[in-house]
Amino acid sequence: MLSFRFGTVGSPIATPKKPGGSVGGIQYARTIGLDALELAWVQGVRVSESTCQTIRSMAEESNVALSVHAPYYINLNCDEEKWPRLRKYLIDAAHYGNLAGATDIVFHPGTYFGRPVQEVLEVVLPRLQGCQDEVRASGNLVTLRPETMGKSAVIGSLEDSLALAHAVPGVIPCIDFAHLHARPGDGSMNTYKEWMQVLEAYRQELGEKSVENLHIHLSGIQYGPKGEKNHLILEEADLDFKALMQALTDSHARGRIMCESPVMEVDALKFRDLWMEISGEKPD
Numbered sequence: 001m002l003s004f005r006f007g008t009v010g011s012p013i014a015t016p017k018k019p020g021g022s023v024g025g026i027q028y029a030r031t032i033g034l035d036a037l038e039l040a041w042v043q044g045v046r047v048s049e050s051t052c053q054t055i056r057s058m059a060e061e062s063n064v065a066l067s068v069h070a071p072y073y074i075n076l077n078c079d080e081e082k083w084p085r086l087r088k089y090l091i092d093a094a095h096y097g098n099l100a101g102a103t104d105i106v107f108h109p110g111t112y113f114g115r116p117v118q119e120v121l122e123v124v125l126p127r128l129q130g131c132q133d134e135v136r137a138s139g140n141l142v143t144l145r146p147e148t149m150g151k152s153a154v155i156g157s158l159e160d161s162l163a164l165a166h167a168v169p170g171v172i173p174c175i176d177f178a179h180l181h182a183r184p185g186d187g188s189m190n191t192y193k194e195w196m197q198v199l200e201a202y203r204q205e206l207g208e209k210s211v212e213n214l215h216i217h218l219s220g221i222q223y224g225p226k227g228e229k230n231h232l233i234l235e236e237a238d239l240d241f242k243a244l245m246q247a248l249t250d251s252h253a254r255g256r257i258m259c260e261s262p263v264m265e266v267d268a269l270k271f272r273d274l275w276m277e278i279s280g281e282k283p284d
């Protein structure tokens with residue numbers, strides 16, 4: 001078995017129309033050699049409990065590990081008045097995701113609104129703690145995963161993500177390496193040494209075992225001075241995927257690598273091939 005499962009964020013593009021949807025996406029992912037899928041509930045959580053049950057059965061039968069990308073509207077730093085409505089997106093993603101068999105709920109933490117990080121964290125941390133408490137109180141064991149983000153104006157530097165995880169036990173970052181590369185906007189964060197520093201910081205903050213359960217987003221990425229512009233296919237990207245895979249190999253990392261490139265499953269399979277090449281691992 002490989003140390004990483006590979007998949008796409010959202011159903012693979014070539015998923016056949018019937019049965020389509022998440023169930024079809026899971027089936028199709030398996031037929032092409034992928035073994036993870038992130039359900040892209042990014043425009044809202046609009047799924048019934050019975051559909052969740054069907055998704056769960058199909059994922060178990062297919063041995064495809066599931067996560068959820070929660071709606072984009074979540075913003076832990078929004079106005080007091082908006083918060084009850086926005087937090088519900090995260091709570092619903094966790095509830096229905098759990099019913100569907102997902103183990104991880106990825107979300108975008110929100111924006112700074114131009115305020116200093118320290119001030120923002122004072123607002124954000126108790127809110128995230130409240131969400132985490134509510135999820136656990138309902139007996140739900142999913143991991144809430146704030147994503148590292150590609151634009152410098154939004155919450156989600158490596159330091160921010162680790163601060164959230166540190167303050168709220170049970171919360172663990174989703175590491176988007178493309179975003180980490182795009183965020184400084186100067187082409188940095190793209191060498192073996194820098195990736196090793198990221199993984200070391202992660203390990204320091206979250207413990208020795210934490211790198212054995214990584215949830216990674218990966219794609220090529222275009223960026224400017226303010227960070228991320230758009231995702232790119234692997235061949236058009238300046239990201240040093242080989243150096244990254246080497247750093248993951250040398251860190252004895254495990255988990256899932258979820259592809260967000262415009263050609264989704266095509267690049268997910270290329271990441272899988274590259275992983276096998278660099279790590280020397282072979283499938284059973």
Ligand SMILES: [Zn+2]
Pocket residue numbers: 069107108147
């Ligand atoms: Zn995302």
